[in-house]
Amino acid sequence: MNPKDMAFPFVCDRLALQQRRQRLAQALPCPVLLWAGESQPRNFPANRYPFRASSHFLYFAGLPLEKAVLRLEQGRLQLFIDPPSPAEILWQGETPPPAEIAAWIGADSVHPLADLQSYRAGAATLPLPSPLISWQQAQILGREVPIAAKLTGSDLELAAAIAQLRLTHDPAALRELRRAGSVTVAAHQGGMAATHTSQTETEVRAAMESVLTAANMTSAYASIVTVQGEVLHQSQSFHPLKAGDLLLADVGAETLSGWGADVTRTWPVSGKFSAPQRAIYQLVLSAQDRCIAALAPGVEYRQIHFLAAQVLAEGLVDLGILRGDPQELVDRDAHALFFPHGIGHLLGLDVHDLEDLGDLASYAPGRNRSDRFGLCFLRLDRPLQTGMVVTIEPGFYQVPQILADPVRRRTYQDCVNWQRLADFADVRGIRIEDDVLITETGCEVLTQSLPKQPEEIEALVSRSPLGGYPR
Ligand code: GLY
Ligand code: MN
Ligand code: MN
DSSP: OOGGGSOOOOOOOHHHHHHHHHHHHHHOOSOEEEEOOOOOEEEETTEEOOOOOOHHHHHHHOSOOTTOEEEEETTEEEEEOOOOOHHHHHHHOOOOOHHHHHHHHTOSEEEOGGGGGGGOTTOEEOOOSOHHHHHHHHHHHSSOOOOGGGOOHHHHHHHHHHHHHHHSOOHHHHHHHHHHHHHHHHHHHHHHHHHTTOSBHHHHHHHHHHHHHHTTOEESSOOEEESOTTSTTOOOOOOBOOTTOEEEEEEOEEOTTSOBOOEEEEEETTSSOOHHHHHHHHHHHHHHHHHHHTOOTTOBHHHHHHHHHHHHHHHHHHTTSBOSOHHHHHHTTGGGGTOOSOSOOBOSSSSSTTGGGTTTTTBOTTOOOOOOTTTTTOOOBSBOOTTOEEEEOOEEEOOHHHHTOHHHHHHTTTTBOHHHHGGGTTOOEEEOBEEEEEOSSSEEETTTTSOOSHHHHHHHHHTSTTOOOOO
């Protein structure tokens, strides 16, 4: 078959890629080598995990090219890639020839990988979480590339320059983020609609993930579809669904060029919230609404986190679960008994965008991660900028490891009404999460079209305007 006849499901915005290279050249004079990586074997060499290219590579190449390396210098792009071997063609099929791939991404030249060593002089690079690639980098560069936390010299300058570029999104990136967002919205609607005919979590998960697959997308992270909402990243989905359970679904799409979404909804399996579930749901929703309303350029994301903590503390006092002055409770981190994570994070090519660089990108220079109970999982501590995309994801959880911990119980014995808390035993975990673009005048919720009002959720789950599908 002529490779030219092959359908190739990628659109490359060459102009955007070129502008990204030029912006990098303005920030960093030295040449840069970026490895795409390669798929890892599972249990034997021919059975492999799906390939996911390095996000820094994707940012400049636009295509997930396996076993490829980019060299960037002064805005010029050299692509290093080999044509597939006869065995690869036999088992995996033809791929377009390297010259054609190079033309798609707007490369200035294309070379076999064996030539890479002669272009290594003075090159900065970034590590990948792969021993194989670390070994290849050491062979090619003649030096070890340390993990992100230990980068120095031009590698560290490269990390800082790329972080600066990727903190805010250009129009091409936003187009992809919107596509990922809208398919994710459809997946959640599919999950809600599938609940009343599903017996287990995994059936709902399958309904959601089938929407991603049918749109030629993958999951941006391991889906969380669970009645154990208190397990923050519960990726096992084998539990049965019972009337009275809340189902927490944190599922996000990723486009073929790597841009993601990260959305959570929590709904009642029966199609009807119980009174305690509804009260806590309303509270989490009002924390999310208040946070979203406060987003704007220049606002400190840490203040958004504290705003969520304050709204939750006030609501928990009103419900009789916490006792005391809400501001003082937040100062003492008492809210973290029920909201132990941060309000969100950056979103882009990675679901926790740029977290491969530790806190280099997400903490402003001179700021460090706190070890406070109520702040240690704050993943972003910067003033917001136009063009950033962040998640806003407050939650309420009853985590046994926290609530039964003797030290925490002693510390907070005066603030929690345990007897009253028992009235909310059917609320194991609620999270509401949306993806939000910071704009010049405020913000735009990219996943706005997914309903979140309790009545809307009940109608979608029960497929009846009255709610309450019988189980
Ligand atoms: N889906 C993972 C998170 O919300 O951070
Ligand atoms: Mn998230
Ligand atoms: Mn999430």
